[in-house]
Amino acid sequence: MKVESLLSFTCPVKMNSGNKVLEGLPFELAGLNAAKPLILASPNDTPPKAIKILLSAFGDSKMTFGLFDGIDEAEDLGTIEYLKNICQKDRYDALIALGGRAADAAKVLNMTVSYKLPDARLLTAETTINKPLGPLVVAITAGATGLETSSLAHFGNRVYRSEYLAPSLAVIDPRLAVSQDAAAMACSGLAAFARAVEAHGAVPENPFRRAYSFAAIRFILENLPAAVSNPGNRKAALAVANAAAMSGCALADGGNTGLHKIGQAFSGTGRGPAGMIMAMALPYMLNDYKVNGGFDLAALLHPLADDDTFAKTPESERADAATDIANRFVSGLQKTAGKALPRTLKETGLPGYLLEDLLETLDAGPDGARLCSVARRMWDGVSPDAKKG
Amino acid sequence: MARVREISSGRKPLKRAYVAMFLWFTGRAIQAAAKADNQVKSEFEALPENFTFSLGCLPDGPWMVVGKKNGVVKYLGGKLPEKQHVRLAIKNLDAGFLILSFQESTALATTRNRLVTDGEVPYALAVIRILDIVEVYLLPKIIASLAVKRYPKHWSVARKLKGRIAIYTRALLGL
Amino acid sequence: MLLPDYYEFCCRVKLIAGHDALEKIPELLAAKGARKPLIITDKGVAGAGLVDIVSRAAGKLDPNLVNDSVPPDSDLKVVHELAKLYQENACDALIAVGGGSVMDTAKGVNIVVSENATDLMAFSGVGALKRPLKPLVAVPTTAGTGSEVTQVAVIKDHDKHLKMAFGSYFLLPDIAILDSRMTLTMPPFITAMTGMDAMSHAVEACYCLQKNPLSDAHALAAVSLLYAYLPQAVNNPSDRDARLSMAIGACLAGMAFSNSMVGLVHNLGHATGSVCGVPHGLCMAILLPYGLEYNLHKREEAIAGLLLSMAGPHIYKETPEEQRAQKVISLIRKLNDDLHAKTGGRHARSLSEVKDRDGKPAVPREALPQIAQAALLDGASVYNPEETDYEDNLMVLEAAWEGKPLDRAKVKKG
Numbered sequence: 017m018k019v020e021s022l023l024s025f026t027c028p029v030k031m032n033s034g035n036k037v038l039e040g041l042p043f044e045l046a047g048l049n050a051a052k053p054l055i056l057a058s059p060n061d062t063p064p065k066a067i068k069i070l071l072s073a074f075g076d077s078k079m080t081f082g083l084f085d086g087i088d089e090a091e092d093l094g095t096i097e098y099l100k101n102i103c104q105k106d107r108y109d110a111l112i113a114l115g116g117r118a119a120d121a122a123k124v125l126n127m128t129v130s131y132k133l134p135d136a137r138l139l140t141a142e143t144t145i146n147k148p149l150g151p152l153v154v155a156i157t158a159g160a161t162g163l164e165t166s167s168l169a170h171f172g173n174r175v176y177r178s179e180y181l182a183p184s185l186a187v188i189d190p191r192l193a194v195s196q197d198a199a200a201m202a203c204s205g206l207a208a209f210a211r212a213v214e215a216h217g218a219v220p221e222n223p224f225r226r227a228y229s230f231a232a233i234r235f236i237l238e239n240l241p242a243a244v245s246n247p248g249n250r251k252a253a254l255a256v257a258n259a260a261a262m263s264g265c266a267l268a269d270g271g272n273t274g275l276h277k278i279g280q281a282f283s284g285t286g287r288g289p290a291g292m293i294m295a296m297a298l299p300y301m302l303n304d305y306k307v308n309g310g311f312d313l314a315a316l317l318h319p320l321a322d323d324d325t326f327a328k329t330p331e332s333e334r335a336d337a338a339t340d341i342a343n344r345f346v347s348g349l350q351k352t353a354g355k356a357l358p359r360t361l362k363e364t365g366l367p368g369y370l371l372e373d374l375l376e377t378l379d380a381g382p383d384g385a386r387l388c389s390v391a392r393r394m395w396d397g398v399s400p401d402a403k404k405g
Numbered sequence: 406m407a408r409v410r411e412i413s414s415g416r417k418p419l420k421r422a423y424v425a426m427f428l429w430f431t432g433r434a435i436q437a438a439a440k441a442d443n444q445v446k447s448e449f450e451a452l453p454e455n456f457t458f459s460l461g462c463l464p465d466g467p468w469m470v471v472g473k474k475n476g477v478v479k480y481l482g483g484k485l486p487e488k489q490h491v492r493l494a495i496k497n498l499d500a501g502f503l504i505l506s507f508q509e510s511t512a513l514a515t516t517r518n519r520l521v522t523d524g525e526v527p528y529a530l531a532v533i534r535i536l537d538i539v540e541v542y543l544l545p546k547i548i549a550s551l552a553v554k555r556y557p558k559h560w561s562v563a564r565k566l567k568g569r570i571a572i573y574t575r576a577l578l579g580l
Numbered sequence: 581m582l583l584p585d586y587y588e589f590c591c592r593v594k595l596i597a598g599h600d601a602l603e604k605i606p607e608l609l610a611a612k613g614a615r616k617p618l619i620i621t622d623k624g625v626a627g628a629g630l631v632d633i634v635s636r637a638a639g640k641l642d643p644n645l646v647n648d649s650v651p652p653d654s655d656l657k658v659v660h661e662l663a664k665l666y667q668e669n670a671c672d673a674l675i676a677v678g679g680g681s682v683m684d685t686a687k688g689v690n691i692v693v694s695e696n697a698t699d700l701m702a703f704s705g706v707g708a709l710k711r712p713l714k715p716l717v718a719v720p721t722t723a724g725t726g727s728e729v730t731q732v733a734v735i736k737d738h739d740k741h742l743k744m745a746f747g748s749y750f751l752l753p754d755i756a757i758l759d760s761r762m763t764l765t766m767p768p769f770i771t772a773m774t775g776m777d778a779m780s781h782a783v784e785a786c787y788c789l790q791k792n793p794l795s796d797a798h799a800l801a802a803v804s805l806l807y808a809y810l811p812q813a814v815n816n817p818s819d820r821d822a823r824l825s826m827a828i829g830a831c832l833a834g835m836a837f838s839n840s841m842v843g844l845v846h847n848l849g850h851a852t853g854s855v856c857g858v859p860h861g862l863c864m865a866i867l868l869p870y871g872l873e874y875n876l877h878k879r880e881e882a883i884a885g886l887l888l889s890m891a892g893p894h895i896y897k898e899t900p901e902e903q904r905a906q907k908v909i910s911l912i913r914k915l916n917d918d919l920h921a922k923t924g925g926r927h928a929r930s931l932s933e934v935k936d937r938d939g940k941p942a943v944p945r946e947a948l949p950q951i952a953q954a955a956l957l958d959g960a961s962v963y964n965p966e967e968t969d970y971e972d973n974l975m976v977l978e979a980a981w982e983g984k985p986l987d988r989a990k991v992k993k994g
Binding site: 018147235329 | 583586601
């Protein structure tokens, strides 16, 4: 392979997946030199019984731990300040986040505690994060955002980014991966799918990143439909949760992350989860890559198709075949999910003036113009090919 | 606003009792197999005098300890000795339950990172081979063939049958 | 993609690859708050001028803090001497430049200096380390061992004839630098066998019992790079892209096998190495086809799955499904044949072809029973899909000695 510039990759996350994974937590924590973890959970964001399952996993461990189940929508640094003081006073030495929202809060709390900030409210997006933080474990739940394992923390209106924010361990247990919410399952899987697709085709190619995105894409294709039609299907749900965790690891620094950016920008408006938005944007984004380049569409065919199909497709047809599979997969799920997965921004009830505001935010980055054009096409869903001319 | 609650981990008395009982039985079965089965016998003969090993759950048991003294293999109870040659530590009680309720064989559990092995590798391998043979004796074929990589087809019916009866009887009577 | 009932995967190492990756070292050390690294290497690496390249690239390095005393086999005394040097000079990081033994030594030194250990033995085994060690930068100079991404180290106490093994995620280097300049001068014979070492990691990762989706994905990527670029690197040693691709492939293979573990090939290879002193990579090259043949009945699908990564879409498509696994095995044999031809016969294809320094056969047939016995003491057997006992080992070794395909009818299938 040709490596023009430097190629780098880090995934600090250890991944444990499968039967009775949670029961392994006391052992894993001991390996991280932690004896008294604080569990953060958001009751609105985690499947019922999840907290109970997690607590009972510690049975017979003789451990003492803390539980805070009040991580909520508000995402307020005051809560972090309160938790920081408790951590210091009661000597909690590790954090366990149950679910995506708690993971974001835990990363911010971890920063505050590890850097001994006098007050959490002093945190800004510019706060330098350049030293390892304390042990953080994320438990991946049904409806995972996929960002739990990433080096990003979205909190309030801020985005923090550092490899040190990523957790030390992600635990993926089937009991937490199943749910009753098909729509949430679909969104979680589609977010993983979109991010993994973008990570896989990103240029320059990076084989380390691609190992994660390859596995994530295959898991989603093979399991998401089954998991959506029955979110209680342990095997399928576990595979989707695995893909979510892997997609967070594959999320590239810089490179092609247009779908991720669009997803974050629009989901911030409360018009739906990032996965739904990213699924909506996917065909337009892929089309943009086809027209404007800067992305390796052909490389996507191998994870998207089985080995036989990939081998049979001539090189010149791979990009189109890959795009076609990805688009059909997404639209198939949209069809099944009906209203839960609208195909246009208009259908989400987003007011037009808000779209303009969001376009401004998107426009800020170097790929701004392209993202804006994608977002405009998402508005009314006119086929990108028809509009192109 | 929600507050932090401090919680102590619960207990799992039933699982603990089950695991303890099966560890006890396995320990006595190893003692019995060392007399009744030639292969187990020769594995133990190759091990040094005063060889001791244990199998059990982290963080604090239950455990079973088997040792060799004056050439005789004995189940030494459930208390971890200060020094031992090999310790097979199952990472938690629930994994111990999976293994000792034969949902996962020792070999499978090892490859699933459920166990931590302490001690010199050749000794640890001998212990795993001994456990494999004992599993074949203790379990019906259908379960044992899942539990070990290669179910010993080449064993004679006599070895299986006689061995099984001898090991069960000896284990229960503690001979 | 298969999802096992349970798996774990971890590789925390920050990976930097490129033709000028070494130049990143000062910045990376600074990000870790380190300014005074101790460079550990061996005489071969230093003699080849590789440390000079690192020194130049990494900015001004104190020549007193470059030490090339690592022997071909890691040694406890050297570990303690280097630790003393580190402490006396108040160093704050380690840079290991070399192959497996240098990496192991550096990991050992890191335990001593980070834990202030007087007795390294106290930290042997799995799980004895509880906290991060000092920053360790690994710069591999062979594309083979993958030890820049493994969490184990073996240190030998030559006085007491003890081999201490250490296992912990904290032993993983913080940073691995893959730079094509480190392997450009490696002669074809060494390139061939270290490359096959990496290949054996990737291939065994695909069939061993602890395999999982992430080890699989890394292994497949590794196989595709190694198979494509090993002949190129042997043919044209100064091909920078081939060299870097090999380094990346070996690293991916290391990530795969350290999570999936290895089986029969390594089991018999370790034993052959210790009984007859055959270089590890050569053992791997010779035994790899046999590991595949021996486990074929249990892992046919996984082995067939390697064909696409190895040979590309065209050959994959042309090969009927039921012949794909067999095709993989014959391609590995063909690769060994080619490497044999290109190295003037130094790359042996069978155990009987291996020569010692005086040109005499290194593995006499009479040694095979001893090797088969020694293999029973090696932990890799645990992770092999099919059971192996003394007779199984001997049967495989005999076939590998003769260089004939394994008679698969004789494999006892469980």
